[in-house]
Amino acid sequence: MTHGRIKPASPEDSGDPKIDVEVIVNGEKVVRRVSVRMLLSDFLRHELGLTGTHVGCEHGVCGCCTVHIDGRSARSCLTLAVQVNGGSVRTIESVAAEDGTLHPIQQAFKECHALQCGYCTPGMVMNILARFEEPTPLDLSDDGIRYILSGNLCRCTGYVNIVTAVRRAAGLLGRA
């Protein structure tokens, strides 16, 4: 079908203005020159290859894209890459140990069947992790846990097992 045809000219660049972004990602300093309008989610996924951060709605409702920016959970789809210049970002790829051993929150998700398709899961884990890293006591009542989860949509599990997993994780981390 294409054999013997002259390959069409194919541009490489959108012509968007570019800007240098220097940011600590998962403890490692990275510098990239990117479009001024590039979303942080696209920056992480496609510039850095950290595709564990997922994009579910691109309007800040579903929570799939949740990462930590300067220690707080945030929507990477509502953040421009340039906004994290000089700051730090943490993604799901940093949560398990280097040898792959799951973090207690991840372990609890596995034990409690708190994920199905796994698309919302990284955002869920990052959101829960941010709450667990706050020093204030955790409210591990059903309502308290559901409040922690209230920024993340899941379409598969019906949440019941995620609530159980959060409680289990608190136990594993000595926060119960």
Added chain:
Amino acid sequence: MSTRMFGARIERNVDPKLLRGEGAFVDDIPLPNALHVAFARSPFARARIRSIDARAAKTRPGIVSIYTCEDIGDLDIEMPLLIPHPSMKYPQTQRPLARDQVYCVGQTVAMVVAVDRYAAEDAAALIEVDYEPLAVEIDLEKAVLDGAPLVHAEVPNNIAAHFIQVSGDPDDAFVRAEHVTKIRVQVDRSTAAPMECRAVAATWDAVSGELTVWDGTQAPISVRGGLASILELDEDKVRVIAPDVGGGFGQKVLLFYPDELLVPMAAMRLGRPVKYIEDRRENFVGSSQERTQIHYIELAALKSGEVIGLRDSFLHDTGAFIPYGIAVAQVASTSIAGPYRIPNIWVEFKAVYTPTVQVTPYRGCGRPQACFAIERAMDQLAEELGIDRFEIRRRNLIGEHEFPYAREGLLFADGLKVTLDSGQYFKALGMAAAKLDAANFAAEQAKARAAGRYLGLGLACYVEGTGLGPYEGGRVRIHPITGKVYVNTGLTSQGQGHDTVFAQIVADQLGVKPEDVIVVEGDTKAFDWGVATFASRAAVVSGNAIHKTAVAVRAKTLQAAANMLEADVDDIELRDSAAWVKGSNRFVPLAAIATASNPLRYAFNKAAQAATQFAPASRHDGPPLAEGQAPGLEATEYYSPPQSTWAYGVHAAIVEVDPDLCSVKIRRYVCIHDCGNMINPTIVDGQVLGGIAQGIGGALYERLEFEPNGNLLNANFADFLIPYATEIPNVEVIHLETPSPLNPLGVKGVGEAGCIAVGAVLASGVEDALRPLCAAKFRHVPLTPSMISEALEQAGH
């Protein structure tokens, strides 16, 4: 293996990678130098296209190509009608890019390919299309009236299909009836909203002439066949991979969405990888939807409450096109009598075109609508006859001794007579009543009412025809190096945990750990016989195929091991990844058996060296492979179900309605559920809980809101309300296991079960709660605060 894996609550093999962020969804596949697609879409529900001008768009930097229907050659065609049916007099299907006219808001008119999605969207917005808007009718009941604007000029009254099915003698039943109840019910338009939107990426290798497509589809084998046929490529030169897929719920089977054809086309023409990653707005306006039906249902009853006849006439909204045929309406019409005996049935539907996105099956596929109709009618009949809601159901449920229970004259979606195969319907109803303490609820309700609180009990039963044919296959191979077991089937997983349940089935036959069973599916290069993941069919059809295959590999393994260990085959047992002579410490590892079963020239590893320590795996004279013998420990088998297996369940809930806020709070939700033997009860729980949450969304929150002109008002998650954790209660699930007599594993499907009854349960509960305040009937879902407010206002509150 001492512990049986079938039925065990084991954790899933797939989880660690997903939890670490190492899943590989379509947009995660690294494709260097990939181009990105955005579409220009119609802002009108119906319009003529006078002209399309892409000149300004083409001058934007970073634009590679822009295609209209004029530029796509042989792809400028109507898409196939996937499931023809004689009732469809006027089947209309979608085109990749609009030609001359548009039929719904969101229809693809032009495709932009650019260096990134940002540039592609900019250019799409600059494509100037001169539309001449046409009149539309969005209201389903008005769309069938004479003089209503037509979606397709050649289709009278917008009726795509008209179908009547009859079982028994319904006319006679209505003559004999001592009481007739008739109600109207309505279910509104909704959407599956998987967390990952649809996505397609393609690369074309001009050297080998191979097209590789990553498609977040539920049906890669079918997509492969279609692509090869439409693009005129050899089937073997097209590889379709459904990698990790973030939920599907039916929406990800269409054949073809425009992008599924146009992205491969662009990759072939442009010589660079091309990807289309649908965004959430596009998912709302471009990907299939379901649910709108309006039923007029009548029950012919005796004073005892026994229902002797049913008539149901319903309108089914099929959107602007009907590529999937009448599947949704047919499933609804054949599920209409639920688990009840009702021997005389007349059911009619009209599938109606409206200028909206095409309707194809969404989890439930017509069953939630049918369940809502029959269950709301049962409640009404109970009220009119003064019979308790549990009791009237008890008087009509099919008894255990009556199975198989056939409904002569009703043909299910597989083209076969509806025949409910097995169940313990009475027991399930009793368990629901007991679990909810229904006997004492009236007292609790009265007490709450005295305290100014409005509690209600809701109840519904459902059946689910599952495990549709035609067939699936399985290939099982014990690897000669590692002794691990490789399994292939033609399905895909969108989160259901196939890799674990299929591993459990194989583990029992071959004496290996489930984590040593590696299931690869969703890749046409791995296995390309089969159909797809839909209709709650994976466990039934692929599960039994894989079981048959594992049994065959077990027999080969036992025989080879007996030869190698110089023992009788009946004295061999398989456990701990080895074959053992029973009651001895003599064993041979599976890897060695697999190696010895493959006549080799070179001994390049330990397994091969180990294998030489034993007698030959095959005892025969002549060449190394005997006539008819195949190398290795491998088999391929297929399973074709004789008919659908029918799962069922009973749901009951206690709800509380706040008459000031008009809000509904679910205090308790009980689900008694029976899908036959469970391969992994934890995974079954997950399917049921997820289905119920989706059902709660459909019952209380999720409605696609169309303006009269056909524009979708809530094409985003801020306005289309999917439940968060804060809206879903702790559902209590209890399983019954009535083995299906129809297949070796005794399993039935479970994927869609959870969502079916929820609307009926919650409407029943809200009605019960508000009875002291108003006589309003709630027969329309989603049941919104506005509906409650209106009902209370009409009653003077």
